[in-house]
Amino acid sequence: MGPLSTTAFIISAVAKVLVIFVGWLIVVAGVTLAERKIAAWIQDRSGPNRVGPWGIFQPIADGIKNFAKEEHIPGGASRWLFFLAPIISMFPAFVVIAVIPVAAPLPTPWGLVEVIVADLPIGFLFVMALASLGVYGLTLGGWASNSKYSFLGGVRASAQMISYEVALGLSLVPIFMLAGNVTLPEIVRQQQDALWYVLPLMVGFLFFSVSYFAETNRGPFDMPEAESELVYGFHTEYSAMRMAMFYLAEYANMVTASALMATFFFGGWDIPFWAGDNIGVAADGSIIGATPAWWVTLLTFASFAAKTAFFILVFIWVRWTIPRFRYDQVMALGWKVLIPLLVVYIAVLGGAMLALEAAGIEFGVRYALSLAGINLVLLLLIMFWLDRSRIVLGGAWRQARPQQARSRG
Amino acid sequence: MDISQLVFYTFAGLAVASSVLMITRRNPVYSVMYLVLTLFSVAAIFVLLEAHFLAALQVVVYAGAILVLFLFVIMLLNLGHEFDPDIRGKFWWVVGFGLGLVLFAELFVLARSVPEAPESDLLARLLADQGAVGMVAEPLFENYVIAVEVTGVLLLVAMVGSVVIAKRKV
Numbered sequence: 001m002g003p004l005s006t007t008a009f010i011i012s013a014v015a016k017v018l019v020i021f022v023g024w025l026i027v028v029a030g031v032t033l034a035e036r037k038i039a040a041w042i043q044d045r046s047g048p049n050r051v052g053p054w055g056i057f058q059p060i061a062d063g064i065k066n067f068a069k070e071e072h073i074p075g076g077a078s079r080w081l082f083f084l085a086p087i088i089s090m091f092p093a094f095v096v097i098a099v100i101p102v103a104a105p106l107p108t109p110w111g112l113v114e115v116i117v118a119d120l121p122i123g124f125l126f127v128m129a130l131a132s133l134g135v136y137g138l139t140l141g142g143w144a145s146n147s148k149y150s151f152l153g154g155v156r157a158s159a160q161m162i163s164y165e166v167a168l169g170l171s172l173v174p175i176f177m178l179a180g181n182v183t184l185p186e187i188v189r190q191q192q193d194a195l196w197y198v199l200p201l202m203v204g205f206l207f208f209s210v211s212y213f214a215e216t217n218r219g220p221f222d223m224p225e226a227e228s229e230l231v232y233g234f235h236t237e238y239s240a241m242r243m244a245m246f247y248l249a250e251y252a253n254m255v256t257a258s259a260l261m262a263t264f265f266f267g268g269w270d271i272p273f274w275a276g277d278n279i280g281v282a283a284d285g286s287i288i289g290a291t292p293a294w295w296v297t298l299l300t301f302a303s304f305a306a307k308t309a310f311f312i313l314v315f316i317w318v319r320w321t322i323p324r325f326r327y328d329q330v331m332a333l334g335w336k337v338l339i340p341l342l343v344v345y346i347a348v349l350g351g352a353m354l355a356l357e358a359a360g361i362e363f364g365v366r367y368a369l370s371l372a373g374i375n376l377v378l379l380l381l382i383m384f385w386l387d388r389s390r391i392v393l394g395g396a397w398r399q400a401r402p403q404q405a406r407s408r409g
Numbered sequence: 410m411d412i413s414q415l416v417f418y419t420f421a422g423l424a425v426a427s428s429v430l431m432i433t434r435r436n437p438v439y440s441v442m443y444l445v446l447t448l449f450s451v452a453a454i455f456v457l458l459e460a461h462f463l464a465a466l467q468v469v470v471y472a473g474a475i476l477v478l479f480l481f482v483i484m485l486l487n488l489g490h491e492f493d494p495d496i497r498g499k500f501w502w503v504v505g506f507g508l509g510l511v512l513f514a515e516l517f518v519l520a521r522s523v524p525e526a527p528e529s530d531l532l533a534r535l536l537a538d539q540g541a542v543g544m545v546a547e548p549l550f551e552n553y554v555i556a557v558e559v560t561g562v563l564l565l566v567a568m569v570g571s572v573v574i575a576k577r578k579v
Contacts (some may be wrong), residue, residue, distance in 0.1 A: 081442070121541035125465035132473025136445070139477070143438060143484050151484070158481045162474060169469075182542055 008110040016117050024097050028251045029059040035251075035316050042320045062244070069240035074146055077237070081144035086238070086245035089137020092130035093252035099126050100259050101185045103269050103301035107292045115297065116185060123183035124176075127260065128169060131215060135161040137249065138217070138224055142234035153233030156327065157217065157224035163334040164214040164221075170342040171207040174349050175264055178371075188268035194364050196272070198265040200371035203345055203378050205265045207338055212261070214334065216253040219319035223327050258311030259304075266307050269300035341382065348378065417457055424450035437483045441476055448472045459532045461541040 033048065033056065040047025048055035073082060098117040106113045120126050135158055142154015175197060179187045191197055198205050214221040225233030235246045262268060325333070352374050361367050424447050431443035448471045455464035535544045549557055 078436075078438075081438070120461065121536060122461045122465045125462070125469065125542075129465050129468035129473060132469055132477075135473075135477055136442075136480075139480055139484070140438075140442070155481065155484065158477050162477055162481075165474065176542075181540060183540070 005110065012108075012110075012113045013117070016113075016115070020097060020102065020117055021094070024094065024252070024255070027255055028248060029063075031251045031255055031312055032062070032247065033058050034312065035319075038313070038316045039320045042317070066241045066244040071242065072237075072239045074237045076146040078144040078146070081140045082237075083242075085137050085141035085144055086242045086249070087137075088140065089134055089249040090245050090252070092134045093249045093256060096127050096130050096256045097259070099123055099184055100256075100263055101188055101268055102259075102304050103297045105292050106294060106297045112292060114185065115301070119183060119185055121183065123181075123186075124172065125182055127256075128165075128172075131168070131253075132161075132165055134249070134253065137246070138234045141238065141246065142224075145234075145237035147237050149231045149236045150234050153224045153226075153230050153236070156230075157234055160217070160221065160223055160330060160334075161215060163331060164211045164338075167207065167211040167334055167338040167342060168215055170339065170346065171204050171211055172264070173342075173346050174201050174204040177346070177350060177353065184263055184268070188263060188270060190363075191267040192270045195368035195372070196265065196267040196270070200368040200375060201265065201349075202372065202375040203382065204349075204375075205261075206379065206382075207342055207345075208264070209261060211334075211338060212257045213315070213318065214330065216257055216315075217250065218254060218315055220322040220324050221330055222319075222324060223330055226324060228324075254315050255308065255312060258308045258315065261311045262304060262307035269304040271300060271303045337386075345378065348374070413457055417454065420450040420453040420457075423447075424454070438480065441480045441483060444479075445472050445476050448476070459536065461536075462545045 036058070037047045037055070048058040051057040051061045073079060099120055101114070101116040101119075103115040106115055138157035138161070139154040142150040142152070142157065145151070175187065176182055178197065178200065179190050181187065181190075187197075194200075217224050223233075224230075225235065227233075230236070235243055238246060349371070352371060356367055356370055361370065427443045427446040427450065431440045431447060434440045434443065448467060452464040452467040452472070455461075455467060539547060
């Protein structure tokens, strides 16, 4: 099978856009239900259970309700920006999925179709670019509402998202260093050849997840909409479908973040310990490695979906378990902990990679395992430092220095 | 007119229109939003030139970071103020008009001396060889590495300076 003809390419592109985006919307709707169900389960309540069996049609009911409700525009609001803000926050959340590969290439009678909407040469930078635009929706929504609570929420959103964008970008530098590439299909392929990057880049994964939690404004970092302080933060004044759009954007961001965690650190659509899915496509369109088949594509898609679902679950689980940070704690974590540690981490990792190459170890399983060892040590050190002798040394630490413990109350 | 021309004129028109709107709006928040639109359209034109990396940087750095800071500062500083025009008095109008004329003249000089276009397949070949990032990174970190380092130190000094000024008790 050679490369696609132009007509086949256009048809496949349209088909991919339709299938992937419609699928994405359904997933996002499903996640809103999942969040309410899991929250209910964690808090020992029933959750939504009236619409359909076990309440599975709740998202549809929510949609109808939000469309039918009255739109309210507060007095003195900036009408245009008030109208645009939800759209601005929804657009990046939904476009980002275009660069994520969701399954192994699919063989068709007309050629091999890669299951990714757009394999851009800048790959992940596209994700960063769009993620950095999401903040406008929140900030403008807060400003345009002409309300003090909304405004404070918007200001918090912009400060928090700028701060954590730096940490997010830095936490991905190790991946680029290891992969030597920024396109997502290439990163997935390299993880198939060696190890999932979560092992050689454990510390990077920890920091990536923390900064993405903050970037999506999910609890424990949901400062822009902290109910106990700001009523409802940046969308206090929003009602009906516009408020629902902010929610959709939040959930879409969460699904994207989960998909990115799966792609960068857990091998994307790779099925572990099985060589049957190691399909690569060379520049001239010929196939490297295993033979593609429709069932392989389905299986790899199931693997990708399972990994993504797991991280969505983690997002929800964390939100309903960990109490919200104070705002100054959020900023201190971003600027005084994550960013300096990441800079040091990048330097250490770069040194380690140079040393490994000097020792003559090629990129592969051994290389990745050596890096994993270094990362494990770093991770333990960081955990010990963040713990500040609370859990590990526990009571022993307090008894050894009773005066200090007392003075801290 | 082929499709890339159509795309170019769409985004070029958008860039010009939004930059005009940017300088004519009274409300600085609207100005910032039009500036974002301008930078976005310019990024789209970079993509047409196959400068993918530059386009991504344009959005990440300018639209995504610097202008968010602008917006942040404007929103905080302009609370409860009337939005006065920044140019006051006839003298500054004349100065502004004169500077505009100079820029316009520069544009004409530049348009008359169009540089030679690079080989048509040069960009495509570089893209296949080194990837979108490598295309920029290789010359930057090999031929111009001293300039990059010096700029880095300069920015660091500026940053430390601003932190020192901000920390000073007034």
